[in-house]
Each structure stands twice: as C-alpha cells, then as structure tokens.
Amino acid sequence: ENTIEKTSDELVCTCETGNYHTFCPISCVAWLFSKITDSFFLVIGTKTCGYFLQNALGVMIFAEPRYAMAELEESDISAKLNDYKELKRLCLQIRQDRKPSVIIWIGTCTTEIIKMDLEGMAPKIENEIQIPIIVARANGLDYAFTQGEDTVLASMAYRCPTISNTSQDLSVQNSTASLSLSHDSNKIDKQDNQQNSKTTPGIVLFGSVPSTVESQLTLELKKQGINVLGWLPSQRYEELPALGKGVYVCGVNPFLSRTATTLMRRRKCLLIGAPFPIGPDGTRAWIEKICSVLGVQPKGLQEREEKIWEKLKGTYLNLIRGKSVFFMGDNLLEISLSRFLISCGMIVYEIGIPYLDRRYQAAELALLEKTCIKMKVPMPRIVEKPDNIYQVARVKALNPDLVVTGLSNANPLLYRNINVKWSTELVFSCIHGFTNTADLLAIMTRPLQRDSVLQ
C-alpha cells in the first residue's frame, strides 16, 4: 500500500489507516470562545483533555479565558456521584463568576464512553439556572480538529430564532426539493428567485472567521447587492441570525458539513453549495455561485480577481511557480488550499485530509478539477484518513518543495531538509476573501522565503 501511484487525469481518492496526527476537536474552544464574546465553554472530560487544551492554547490560557474543564474524577466515572447535580453545581458557579449569555458543553470521548446523557440534562439545568446550555459532542472518537467547530455550530443552529417573514416561505414542493443539495437544484433556486425578486436578496453565512474577515466578506457581497442577514456564529450569542424556510445559507469553511446538513434538514434553509472563499479564485467562484442562485448579475469580479493576481505576480507567484507541495492533512482546509496553490502555479502531489464530505465539498472538488485542467497540471491524489508513516515515506520519495503538516512532524521533517509549512496556523489566520490573499500566500511561502534568506 506504500507505493506512489502514477498521477492521473482524474481525481483519485483513496483511504488509508487513519493513523495520523491532528488536534483533538475540542481545540475549537480556542477560537470559538474569543469569537462568541458572551459565551462560556465547559469541556466535560478528563485531565488528558485539559492538558491538551492548556498546552495547545498557549498564552491564551493566561488571559482568563472563558473556558474551563469539568474534570471527571474516578467517582464520576464509576457513577458514585450524580452527574446532574455535579454539572448543575459547576454551571451555577460559572454563572456567578462569569455571567455568560450561553454555556456550551463540549462532550468528550469520556462522556461518550460512559454514556453521560448531556443532551438530556442540558434542558433541565438550563431551566433551573436560566442560562441557555448548548451541547456539542466534539470528541476524538468521531472527529478531527476543525470538525469541532462543525459540531458546535450544528448545535447552535437549533438556537437561531425562526424567521418571521412569511413572504419568503416556499411552496411545499420546493422545500422538499431543498433537502437535496443545491448544486443539483439550481433550477429550483432560480424559480425561487423569481418569487423573491422584489426584495433585496439576503443570505446567512456560516463558519467562524475573525471579525475583520467577517466584515470583508459581508462587504464583498454587499457590493453585489446581496444583503448578509447574519452570521452563524455571531459575535454575541444574543445576535444569532434568524433562520427558517427559504432562507439561503452558504458556508465559508470546508469543514462544516454537519452544520450544513442541520441547516437544511432541521431549519429548512436552502444551502448554496459553492467553492470556499479562499484565494481570489475561490472567493470569486463563491460570490458568483451565490449571485447565480440569488439571481444577481455579478459585476466587476473578473477585474477584481485579475487585479489581485497582478499584484501577486511580482512577489509571491514568481517564488512558487512550478514548485511542488504535499499536504499531509489535518484540518480539512486542504482541498481549498490545494486548489488555490494550483491556481498560483504550484503542483500538488498529495492532498491528505481527515475526512472528505463529497457532497458538501462538491463545488470545491469540481473547481479543483477545473483548475488542474486550466493550469495543465496532473490531478493530485486525495488521501482520506491518511497514514503518517506511509506519507513520510512518500514525502521522502517525492521530495516536494513544501510539505504542509502539523507540529509533531514539522521539526523532524525540517531536520531532514524538507521544507515545512505549519498547517495549524492556517486555522487561526485571516485567509478568506480577496483582501487576505497576499497574507495567505505570505504564510504559505514563509518557509520558501526563509530558504532563500538563510545561507
């Protein structure tokens, strides 16, 4: 299984053993507590979870973060203590100390194994302490790294207020159709737009991005005459967007498939399946897809994209054109990033990815294929649930110019003269939209630039 397959003209997806390094999904607490400013995250788990968080969060931990562990002790595991009473006691303490608008319980591997009924207890305790409690099972048994955000947002989607404007309601026939993904249902989308053509088209976006990026993407759509009705998550829990039948939603991150499903199935929203707004090519395709569904004629996008590329030509593009890259895979941004780097003129050997939702990422995969053809490069091989040991062997054989990987492999690879980009950084940085393209490339190419600086 450790051979390197010949690059092909088609996208080949394989699946390996799943022995790879990634962050535990509870790490989403790190960026979500700072994003949702009136929240408090309670991770119900063991010392292992706590140790991971305190080390992974780095200096954030000293800034009195709005997160804590409900550390399970032996008496909790053996059910000598009453979970309900214990959790209520801790939540009361949190209410007193921090006065949050919402408490988010993060279920972990341990709560799964001992079958702690978090979903059952939450509504009762919520009632007693009068603070909303959201349950998200972001555990390492089921998910990797960024998928933690997906579980939180999917649970949060239930808490969004229901839209009151009935004029946007669709016929029964349409709402049944809306259960299927929208890239199959363009026709229905268009009918829809005719119905809504008199009102300004609006959309709810989902995915946690830094607030600056939120403003930037909102503004990009505004330029096209599209109104962003809200974001999931919002800056404050109390400002969650209204959802309901006929509300258009679109994701900004590739790892939000559960959230997308929940929005469609449970909140009857209409999902716009678009490539993700990462890189100028992705951003343009993202806006164009939204425009096409909402029946808006996009304007100025081509010039906008070209201008961005033009600016990059003299700097980063010269540096990376023709160079090769290998994604070991740990954060699910890999398909979008590969597609963008191929647009920049790079060759991608392998896209490792923890989990690939072919439906949610359909438009992104299609754009990847299109981009490979356009740039006349072979299709990369996609490896789901990769095996790091096999991958290191392939890296050694292929000797790529850049390997995108997590921290546990980074220094050992660098020591073997293989250039490494630390993949985790991409999760925390501003990488979305036209405006951040240069920053994204600055991050991606830092190791290559460093190479030319050091002697």
Next chain:
Amino acid sequence: MKLAYWMYAGPAHIGTLRTASSFKSVQSIMHGPLGDDYFNVMRSMLERERDFTGVTISVVDRHVLGSGSQDKIVENITRKDKETNPDLIILTPTCTSSILQEDLQNFVNRAALEAKTDVLLADVNHYRVNELQAADRTLEQIVRYYLEKYGSDTQKTEKPSVNIIGIFTLGFHNQHDCRELKRILYDLNIQVNLVIPEGNSSLQDLTKLPKAWFNLVPYREVGLMTAKYLESTFSMPYVSTTPMGILETANCIREISDTIKKFSSTLSIPLDENNKIHDVESYIDLQTRFISQAAWFSRSLDCQNLTGKKAIVFGDATHAAYMTKILVREMGIRVACSGTYCKHDADWFREQVAGYCDSILITESHSEVANAITEISPAAIFGTQMERHVGKRTDIPCGVISAPVHIQNFSMSFRPFLGFEGTNQIADLVYNSFSLGMESHLLEIFSGHDTKEITEDKKTDFWSEEALAELKKVPGPFRGKAKKGVEKYAKEQNIFPITVEAMFAAREANS
C-alpha cells in the same frame, strides 16, 4: 467533578511517554482516540526534537467502541515492530482506554508472540497517579523487566562509579543539569556508569546497571522507585540529596564520598591511587570559592539589599524545597510562603521547608497560589509558568524555577540548576528578579520614563464611525501602523471620510 482551568502535573500517560521516549529505540503505542498524541507536538516543539517521536496511536474510534479493539492493537504492534525494529514497544493506555476496560495485557501477550521485540503494557492507573508518579513507575517497570528478563551484570567496576537516574525528556533543565553533574563526578574521579532514561544507553545496557557502586537520584519526582528497587535487589546504595544551592551541593558531594567509602570497605576494594576519589572538602571549598560566585554574591552589597525581602516559592517538590532553602540560608531572603503541587509528596516537602518559611501551601489549584500571592504581595515570586503570569498581572517579578514551563525555558545556552554552575544561574535569576522589581519601583517614584507623554495621534475626525469600529478590531500593537497606512491611502485616493471599504482597499493596495 472539578472546575479546572489549569493543571500543574499532566495526566499519567504523559509521564509514561516521557520516560519511554527518553530511551533510545523504544516505541510507544497509545490506545486512545484521535488527537491524544499531543505529546508528540510538545516534544517536537519544546525540545525542538530533530527526530520523529516514537509515539503512535492505535486509534479508538466508534468502531472500536462498538466491537472492541480486537486485532487492531496486535496489528499495530506487529507493524511497528516490522517498520522500526525497536528494542521495546510499550502499550500505553490513556484515560479513555482505561474506562473501556479492554484486556490490554492479553493483546500485549498475543503481540509478544509475533513480534521480534519486547512488548510491555505500561502499568499506571490514570485516575490515581499523575504525570510524575507515572514517569517514576514506568522507569522502574522497564528497569525491572530488563533485569529480570535479561539478567544482570553484578561485577562492580574497578573505579568508583555511579548511575544517574531520572534525567529525561521535557524535564526542567534536565540536560544542563546532567552535564553539570557529570562534570562534578569527573572532578571527583567517579565514573558515570549509565544515565537513564535519557542517556545514550540502549535498553540492553540496563543489565549493566548493577555494575555501578551506587545510584544518584537528582530529583525527587522521578527515579526514586528505581533506586529503591535496585537497592533492595542488588544492595546498591543511593544518594538522593539534590545538589542544588551551595550548601546542598556540598552535602550531596559529602554523601557521595561517604557512600563510596562505606561501599569500598564492604566490598574490600581499597581506594588506592587508581580509584581514589578527591579530597572532597578541599574540592568543595575550591569550587565554592572560585567556580561558584554565589557564595561571594551572598556577601556582596547587592545581596545585602535583598535582606529580609519577601518572596513566595511554588513548584514541584524538589525545586520548590531547595529554592526555599537557598533563598533563606544563602541569600537572607524571607520566604513568606513555600508550596508545591506534588500533593503525593507533601510530607517530605513539609519536612524540608519547615522552619524556613512562614507558611506552607500544598495545592494543585493555581488560583489558591494566586490568592496567596495577592494576599502576601511579595517582592518576587519563584514559581512555574503560571506564577510568572500571575506576576505579570499583579506587577510582581517572577523567576521560573520549576515545570510546567514554556519553550523559553528550554534554553539553548548552558543553564543548569544543579551543581556549582547551577548556583551561579540561580543567583542571577534571583538577583535579576528582585532588581528588576526595584528598578520599576524607582521609576514609579521618579515619575517614570519621560517618554510617557508622547501619545498616539488621536485625530480621527476624518474616519467614519464604522471604519473606526473596524480599526479597533486590529490588535493594539499593529493599530497605529494600520491607521497610518489607511490614512496615507485615503489621502492619495482622496477618500473622505474613510469608510470600511476604503480600509480594505488600502490593505489590498499596501500588501
């Protein structure tokens, strides 16, 4: 259930992995869910390790949860055996896997039949022991296993010799301490037989452990169990006085010398010209006066200024106890409170610091420590990374003396805490902590730096309200630069007032 924000000692498996991966050619296979191998990140980043850490997970996922690990663990062990050909594979349970209650010993037995290498199950209870206890236990387990399985070489070395036990990966300044210990032992004419777990010795070398005349255990936390096992099985004496500070370094050396003398008489090996160890008293005197500057520092005017100043000490048992003694006995500083998070070793700690401090604090809660600091408001803190941050918050300088620490305490330069060079490092650390506090205090008294008046240009008339709000999102240190950039762009493009749109356009133009 306990509300916890921070822990001083990690979970048990971290201790096991630290011990296991300190040895050469040992692979650990964790039985745990995806993402539980954070240890690799810490080793690779904090230790700036050049090699891949020998830790992999046999992943516990939904499937395993439903039907058990079945052949998965055995397959993973045999695969690791074939791929890396290690001397030993240690199956390491995590707290997740302990609750599953699978018969891991059975998997180990099965794998041992197929694998060429030795296979062991780490014997630690996740809910009863912490990182340090687990590390201690695992070290003893491995040593015992090797000596029992492969026999032992009990032929004593000709020259007096020692095993240094307890130097290991991610230990606080362990590598530097080890180098300093070796230097002292060399000076004393004592041969270093083995350093475990992190020396250059392989597991096969463990059979040579009994060749040494005695064992040296520099830290309380890890190594004592092994030393006691070797004492009871091979009658090897051990020295466990930590050579930290001038007085205790001297005591440690005297103990070593006594141990060797006693040992030579029982073995009736005469300490002749070949294997004589140095005259320890003249050695200690020479080192104390000329290698260590700490003794002279204590008498100098600088240190006079520190007399009676209040300090708080907190850390692991070894470092906190010895630091307390150094501050009180060697520098004349008043330790208002001395504490440790090593609850399991509380009795020893109390005994050590009793009489040297006003109060003793045994706790695993960082907020209790923070409360003590606020209440006492000392002139300096000596603690862990957490106390450093409490110090920042309360404006009290802090010297870091114990794990847990961040990457800045894995220094590249030579920074031992033990031995005579260690006393120099500690003297610097103490002096710099106090004098920095003094410096800023004086600055306050003499109304601060005169640059204080220069403030940021506050003129923001030509910014729209939304744009100003957006500007506030830029982190403080970068805000001034961002503001200037946008204003320059707006001036060129003649955009007034500055809108959010103009801000982003400026960013695109300037990047």
